[in-house]
Amino acid sequence: MKIGELAARTALNTSAIRYYEKVGLLAAPHRVGGQRRYPDDAVHRVMLICFASDMGFTLGEIKVFLNGLRTSAPVGPRWRKLAHRKIAEVERTIKRSLLLKTLFQHLLQCGCVSLQMCVERLSLSENLKRISHYRDRKQIENRR
Numbered sequence: 001m002k003i004g005e006l007a008a009r010t011a012l013n014t015s016a017i018r019y020y021e022k023v024g025l026l027a028a029p030h031r032v033g034g035q036r037r038y039p040d041d042a043v044h045r046v047m048l049i050c051f052a053s054d055m056g057f058t059l060g061e062i063k064v065f066l067n068g069l070r071t072s073a074p075v076g077p078r079w080r081k082l083a084h085r086k087i088a089e090v091e092r093t094i095k096r097s098l099l100l101k102t103l104f105q106h107l108l109q110c111g112c113v114s115l116q117m118c119v120e121r122l123s124l125s126e127n128l129k130r131i132s133h134y135r136d137r138k139q140i141e142n143r144r
Helices: 003-010 012-020 042-054 059-066 078-109 117-120 126-143
Strands: 028-033 035-037
Touching: 003 012, 003 042, 012 042, 042 059, 059 078
Parallel strands: none
Antiparallel strands: 028 035
């Protein structure tokens, strides 16, 4: 199939198809009269690239996954290997998202009279906690 058909069937621009080819996610297709001709299974490969990308895999990770993958090769073991690596990343993202949700909920109810008070109430990060602790110690020392 021509590049335009592959692009249409995968809802991508032809430039994305050419880019995937350039970075090694798609094998260079044979050419007829200078035009790229992709095999029918290229649709599945491109759809897998799009799915993995949407799920947060980098193009480098996708390339590792697809490297040497044949149509008859089972994909399960490769998915598991990448999934194990991504679980920790997802857990960090969830933790960050929950903190962000807490921040937004606080902002909806915020009655702080100053930015400093708001920051202290939020305990925005471990670093800010350390700064706050350091500042509190300094204030106590200055009172003496």
